[in-house]
Amino acid sequence: MSDILFHYHRVNPTTWFYFASLLSIALFFKFNRLWSIRNLDLLGLILLAPGVLAVEYGGYKANVADQQLGFVWIFVVTGWFLARMLCDSMMVRRPMLEPNLTTGGLVFLGVSLLVFLLANVITTRPQRDDMAGAAAADRLEARDAEVDADQLARLGPGYPLLFVLPQISTQRIFFAPDGADAPPEPGDTSRRAVHETTARIMAIVSQLAIVIGMVVIGWRHFENTRLGIAAAVLYLLLPYTATMTGRVDHVLPGALVLWAIAAYRRPFLAGVLVGLAMGTIYYPVFLLPLWCSFYWERGVRRFAAGVAASLATLVVALWFTSPDATVFLGQLRQMFGWIFPNEVSLEGFWALPSQDAVYRLPVLAAFVAMMATLAIWPAPKNLGTLMSCTAAVLLGSQFWKAHNGGLFMAWYLPVLLLVVFRPNLENRVAMLMLSPEWFPRRRAA
Numbered sequence: 001m002s003d004i005l006f007h008y009h010r011v012n013p014t015t016w017f018y019f020a021s022l023l024s025i026a027l028f029f030k031f032n033r034l035w036s037i038r039n040l041d042l043l044g045l046i047l048l049a050p051g052v053l054a055v056e057y058g059g060y061k062a063n064v065a066d067q068q069l070g071f072v073w074i075f076v077v078t079g080w081f082l083a084r085m086l087c088d089s090m091m092v093r094r095p096m097l098e099p100n101l102t103t104g105g106l107v108f109l110g111v112s113l114l115v116f117l118l119a120n121v122i123t124t125r126p127q128r129d130d131m132a133g134a135a136a137a138d139r140l141e142a143r144d145a146e147v148d149a150d151q152l153a154r155l156g157p158g159y160p161l162l163f164v165l166p167q168i169s170t171q172r173i174f175f176a177p178d179g180a181d182a183p184p185e186p187g188d189t190s191r192r193a194v195h196e197t198t199a200r201i202m203a204i205v206s207q208l209a210i211v212i213g214m215v216v217i218g219w220r221h222f223e224n225t226r227l228g229i230a231a232a233v234l235y236l237l238l239p240y241t242a243t244m245t246g247r248v249d250h251v252l253p254g255a256l257v258l259w260a261i262a263a264y265r266r267p268f269l270a271g272v273l274v275g276l277a278m279g280t281i282y283y284p285v286f287l288l289p290l291w292c293s294f295y296w297e298r299g300v301r302r303f304a305a306g307v308a309a310s311l312a313t314l315v316v317a318l319w320f321t322s323p324d325a326t327v328f329l330g331q332l333r334q335m336f337g338w339i340f341p342n343e344v345s346l347e348g349f350w351a352l353p354s355q356d357a358v359y360r361l362p363v364l365a366a367f368v369a370m371m372a373t374l375a376i377w378p379a380p381k382n383l384g385t386l387m388s389c390t391a392a393v394l395l396g397s398q399f400w401k402a403h404n405g406g407l408f409m410a411w412y413l414p415v416l417l418l419v420v421f422r423p424n425l426e427n428r429v430a431m432l433m434l435s436p437e438w439f440p441r442r443r444a445a
Helices: 013-028 037-061 064-090 103-123 132-141 151-155 160-164 189-220 225-237 239-243 248-262 267-281 283-294 300-321 325-335 357-376 383-400 413-421 440-444
Strands: none
Touching: 013 037, 013 225, 013 239, 037 064, 037 239, 037 413, 064 383, 064 413, 103 189, 103 225, 103 239, 151 160, 151 325, 160 248, 160 300, 160 325, 189 225, 189 248, 189 413, 225 239, 225 413, 248 267, 248 283, 248 383, 248 413, 267 283, 267 300, 283 300, 283 357, 283 383, 300 325, 357 383, 383 413
16 A cells, blocks of 8 residues: 555554544434434444454463453453344334434545555455465365364364465554564465465455445335445444454355345345355354244245255365365365364363353353244344344354354444344335245246
8 A cells, every 4th residue: 555655554453443433433423312222332333342452462462361351341242232132123213313424425434444444455465373274275285184184173163165265364453573474384375375365355355245235235125325324334434344354254254144134035045145154154054043933924945945055055166176075074064063062172262271161051052042032032023123133143153152252243243233223124024025936027927
């Protein structure tokens, strides 16, 4: 960026937290309704950033106390939003609280933020600790099946090919010294350049999909394009978005879930997108009972067919990219998360010395109970309930996720922001909004 903008220097994430927080308050805080739920939501979104900064600071300085404080801070704010999403369906009166800026100003600000964030993705080089996936890719292409056997325990469930991409963190409190950002091994630089380029392209496309999807939902389903634009601008303003812009494992599942909501009137397409999210990072599998409950009166078979079709496509792609049957079975096991919870290598909050990993099991049991409850209540579900409960399930998965649980905020933030801005959607139920036919236009003709 310094080659294009004279003397441009990337903003430190702590400084960006101060500026973005003040700008968010100026744009979206309702000063004439101080105790509105919108203001509390906005303050909660701002308070997510100090926890992320504390975790990064503690990890860089090897300070366990600061890192634990950061994770606890994140879990407290996440717990507030989990309770908020569970109670959202009870809030029948939803007054129109529009942003404190015109639509043209919001569009200009959103486009400007998007250009700078995506430019950071293009110009950022992964550091040494971001290249763990490249080594896994080398071993995979070298047909090292023994190393692949414990990949699920080390990296967690998800689509194996996603883990070979480097992690591009566009803003950090601390950067490595000059030269330390190069890959640890100079061999096969062309292959790693392909991985870096793929990661950048996927991150850029996913971020664009999130922003466009939020605007489309505001236009099509809220019947108020300004609300969708406002939600997208707030998403781009969040310090978390500026820090994790290039993390494909963060943003790609969030984009898929968001577009599944945008396509909820097409159950098969929504099923395909939810299935892709499940195959990509596994944890959206817990959305299946909720979404099947939404489509139960109409569209559940089309939705299930879409999920099955997308999972089958991912499995076939995995077969053609696997060097042999042993590696394919190991990667298939990783994709579907076939492992006991106590066998996963812990990383993040549950790996801290002050935490006993045994307490993760009752948290997981409580999450399963919540997931089952949301599949039954409330009934019937409307679009607003589907959105809030989807955000609640993705929020709840952060508490027991073995690998840096709490930090994968892009999974739920786009949907959560739309819930914050949404109008009353009680009439958006499957029985009224969905066609009973597979191809209604063709059959009508």
